[in-house]
Every structure is written in C-alpha cells, then in structure tokens.
Amino acid sequence: MTPSTRTTRQWQDADAAHFLHPFTNFQALAKKGSRIITRAEGIYLWDSEGHKILDAMSGLWCVNVGYGQQALIDAAARQMKELPFYNAFFQTATPPAIELAELLAEVSPPQFKHVFFAGSGSEGNDTVVRMVRRYWDILGQPERQVIISRHNAYHGSTMAGASLGGMSGMHAQGGLPIPGIEHINQPYWVENGHGLGRDEFGLVAARWLEEKIRIIGPEKVAAFIGEPVQGAGGVIIPPATYWPEIQRICDKYGILLVSDEVICGFGRTGRWFGCETFGMKPDLMTFAKGVTSGYVPLGGVMVGERVARVLIDQGGEFEHGYTYSGHPVACAVGLANLRLIRELGLVERVHDDVGPCLAEAFASLREHPLVGDAEACGLMGALLLVRDKASLAPFPHQVGIGMVCRGHCFANGLIMRAVGNRMIIAPPLVITRTQIDEMTTLIRRCLDLTLADVQREGWR
Numbered sequence: 001m002t003p004s005t006r007t008t009r010q011w012q013d014a015d016a017a018h019f020l021h022p023f024t025n026f027q028a029l030a031k032k033g034s035r036i037i038t039r040a041e042g043i044y045l046w047d048s049e050g051h052k053i054l055d056a057m058s059g060l061w062c063v064n065v066g067y068g069q070q071a072l073i074d075a076a077a078r079q080m081k082e083l084p085f086y087n088a089f090f091q092t093a094t095p096p097a098i099e100l101a102e103l104l105a106e107v108s109p110p111q112f113k114h115v116f117f118a119g120s121g122s123e124g125n126d127t128v129v130r131m132v133r134r135y136w137d138i139l140g141q142p143e144r145q146v147i148i149s150r151h152n153a154y155h156g157s158t159m160a161g162a163s164l165g166g167m168s169g170m171h172a173q174g175g176l177p178i179p180g181i182e183h184i185n186q187p188y189w190v191e192n193g194h195g196l197g198r199d200e201f202g203l204v205a206a207r208w209l210e211e212k213i214r215i216i217g218p219e220k221v222a223a224f225i226g227e228p229v230q231g232a233g234g235v236i237i238p239p240a241t242y243w244p245e246i247q248r249i250c251d252k253y254g255i256l257l258v259s260d261e262v263i264c265g266f267g268r269t270g271r272w273f274g275c276e277t278f279g280m281k282p283d284l285m286t287f288a289k290g291v292t293s294g295y296v297p298l299g300g301v302m303v304g305e306r307v308a309r310v311l312i313d314q315g316g317e318f319e320h321g322y323t324y325s326g327h328p329v330a331c332a333v334g335l336a337n338l339r340l341i342r343e344l345g346l347v348e349r350v351h352d353d354v355g356p357c358l359a360e361a362f363a364s365l366r367e368h369p370l371v372g373d374a375e376a377c378g379l380m381g382a383l384l385l386v387r388d389k390a391s392l393a394p395f396p397h398q399v400g401i402g403m404v405c406r407g408h409c410f411a412n413g414l415i416m417r418a419v420g421n422r423m424i425i426a427p428p429l430v431i432t433r434t435q436i437d438e439m440t441t442l443i444r445r446c447l448d449l450t451l452a453d454v455q456r457e458g459w460r
C-alpha cells in the first residue's frame with residue numbers, strides 16, 4: 001500500500017497494533033501515536049500530514065549523501081536484477097563485495113588492507129570481540145580476554161555491542177555486560193573536568209585507561225575500544241590531548257586499539273575517519289551507517305595489518321560470519337555511495353567549508369541564555385542546556401529540559417536529538433551554507449520557546 005492510501009490515524013493504529021519500535025516505551029508510544037515519515041529529498045523529510053522537516057540527524061547519523069541520490073538507487077536496482085544475493089561462505093565472492101573491499105582499503109588509513117563485512121554496527125562490534133580474542137589465542141596468549149570501553153559509550157544493541165557500550169539503562173536489562181568487558185569513565189569535561197583545563201583533563205581521562213590496565217593486569221587486557229567522538233552519548237568531543245595519550249598507553253602495553261567509526265566514519269568529522277581527525281592509529285575500525293548512507297543495511301570491520309597477518313598467516317579457519325557478510329546489493333550501494341562522496345568532494349567540503357560554517361553557527365548560539373556550552377566537530381554538534389550559564393548548573397533531572405526542547409523542534413519542522421541536557425545534531429554532509437543558516441534559525445526559535453517554558457514554569 002502506498003502512503004496516501006491510509007490516513008495518519010490508520011497508520012498509527014496499525015503501527016501500535018503490530019510494530020515494536022527500538023528503544024521505545026511501547027505503551028506510551030501506542031497512546032501518543034508515531035509520527036509517520038513518508039518521503040524525503042536532500043536534507044528534508046515529509047510526514048504523512050505533509051509537514052516538511054529539516055533532518056538535522058541524517059536519519060540516524062547515516063544519510064551522509066542526503067536523500068534521493070539517483071546513483072545509489074540505480075546501483076541497488078542494477079544489482080538486484082543481476083544478482084540479488086549470494087553468500088561469501090563457501091569459497092565464493094561477488095564482484096560488488098570485492099570491489100567495495102578494495103575501495104574501503106583505499107579510503108582507509110594505510111594500515112588497513114582487509115575488511116570483514118557484517119550487516120550492522122552491532123554485528124561489526126560482535127565481530128571485533130571475537131576477532132580480538134581470536135588474535136590473542138593464535139598468539140598463544142588466551143588469557144588476554146578483557147576489552148576496556150567507556151561509560152556512556154554506544155557500541156550497539158546485540159549482547160556484545162550493548163556490553164561494550166556503557167549505557168547503564170541497557171546494562172540494567174538482561175544481565176549485561178557479558179564477562180570480560182570493563183569500563184572507565186568518559187572524557188566529558190563538563191561532568192568530569194573538576195576545574196582542570198580541557199587539555200589537562202584530556203590527559204587525566206586517558207590515564208584512567210592506564211589505571212584500569214594496571215588493576216586488571218596488562219597480560220589480561222586484549223583491547224581498548226572507543227568512538228572518536230561519542231555520538232549517542234551526546235556528541236562528547238574529547239580534548240585534543242585525549243586520543244594521542246590513549247594511543248601511547250595502548251602501545252606501551254601492546255593492547256589493540258579499536259576505533260568505532262560507525263558514526264564518525266565517511267566524512268562526518270571532516271576526514272574519511274574520525275581516528276584521522278584525532279590523531280590515532282587503530283588496529284581495527286568498526287563501520288556501518290555512512291558506508292551506504294543508510295540506504296541499505298551494511299556494516300563491518302576494517303582489519304589492520306597487525307591483526308590481519310596473524311589471522312591470515314597463522315589462524316586457520318575463523319569460525320565467524322553472517323549470511324549477509326558482503327551482501328551484493330548492500331555492497332553495490334556502498335560502492336556507489338563512496339564514489340559519490342568522492343565525486344562531490346564531501347569530506348573536503350566538511351573540513352574546509354560547511355564544517356567551519358557549522359562551528360561558527362554553534363558559536364553564535366553560545367550567547368543564548370539557555371546554552372552553557374556549544375561544540376562542533378565536522379558536521380556534528382552539541383548544545384548544553386543549563387540552568388545557570390556561569391556555573392553550568394544543570395536543570396533538575398525531572399524537568400527533562402532536552403525533551404522539552406526536542407518537542408519544540410518536532411513541532412517546528414526540525415529533527416534534533418536530545419541526550420539528557422544536550423541537544424545534538426549531525427546533518428547530511430550535503431547540507432549547504434544557506435541550509436545551515438536555516439537550521440540555526442530553527443534551533444534558535446526552539447531554544448527561545450524552551451526558554452519561555454522555563455520562565456513560565458519557574459524552572460530556574
């Protein structure tokens with residue numbers, strides 16, 4: 001059935017009757033009714049009521065090339081006709097998977113020549129856990145099992161992904177984390193800086209890793225994993241000193257470094273991968289989302305030579321894989337997407353043009369009475385909403401200030417996400433300067449409406 005054949009109400013009723021949404025209070029949503037999104041073009045979405053919405057979240061951090069790109073649509077259609085599916089298990093491969101592996105190696109930092117395909121970021125991180133442990137097994141150090149991550153990290157929602165992640169709400173359901181995963185605190189200066197300068201704090205936060213390694217025993221630690229910028233945790237941009245110090249510590253103890261590039265990859269930070277922006281040299285990189293701009297599901301792990309050589313030369317069979325590892329349609333779309341990113345020069349554009357423009361726009365929002373801090377990195381940004389600008393004192397949790405602001409965004413044709421008291425964005429990389437102005441005007445309007453609520457309700 002096409003969207004126009006049902007009313008919004010009919011869609012909502014059928015949705016509530018059958019569709020269990022991710023990360024959703026099912027009962028509350030059923031009462032309220034979902035917003036039904038029916039089409040998209042460029043950086044805009046339309047809902048079933050005909051409202052136009054500026055999608056400042058790129059779907060879910062994925063639609064890097066924007067909606068409606070004909071090259072991706074054609075690539076999918078062509079591949080579906082030619083060969084819609086074949087697996088890569090039984091000593092077989094398909095041309096799109098081979099070509100995408102080749103192109104991924106080309107755009108990745110030089111230590112990466114191999115890729116293991118998965119269907120999503122979560123599956124990519126499950127692969128990381130199995131691969132890292134297998135690596136140490138092959139090297140005769142099977143006691144190296146522990147993977148260290150950070151509180152408030154997001155690495156997916158499978159058992160391993162949710163365990164690697166540091167979301168307390170997720171750990172509270174279903175006996176997580178699984179054994180062998182440990183967490184240190186995040187490099188979030190506003191909460192953990194305690195009066196230190198940002199750069200000094202970056203070093204302190206990185207050294208929490210060294211403390212943890214010493215507590216566990218270096219001979220038991222397999223790897224450290226982190227997102228260059230924590231996305232779902234609220235666009236937490238670490239101080240510039242953080243990642244180089246993490247790299248030094250991993251090198252010192254011979255621990256593998258894993259960069260989860262599911263959000264930061266494919267131009268988001270102004271380089272092809274976030275690790276390049278932050279000056280680290282990971283052994284493994286998880287990717288998903290932007291690899292196909294979200295048009296079809298695809299994820300995987302870029303495997304650096306340190307790990308690949310051991311797996312290939314000494315490992316025998318690696319007992320791991322997915323039906324959709326190297327799915328030909330997904331890989332054909334991935335290829336078209338990466339070629340388009342290159343053709344449009346999107347990575348350079350984020351670095352030299354729209355990234356700095358967004359940084360300027362966010363700097364101007366710092367003057368708003370509700371905004372305590374405004375940060376941007378490439379095309380991702382966060383506004384910290386505070387009760388008191390001078391002390392950065394937060395609103396009481398029960399006010400739900402982020403959700404109040406998000407409500408205004410929804411009502412005013414803007415998709416912006418709330419993470420606690422942080423309002424975050426990650427618009428498509430094709431956004432223009434004029435559209436950044438339009439987005440900033442909308443954000444300012446929603447902040448004003450939120451401030452009016454604060455004043456009316458006496459929240460400060």
Ligand SMILES: Cc1ncc(COP(=O)(O)O)c(C=O)c1O
Nearest residue numbers: 120121122154155156262263288
């Ligand atoms: C950094 C990071 N890693 C992994 C994932 C999980 O990816 P997926 O939802 O495709 O399983 C996400 C999803 O948002 C993510 O942001």
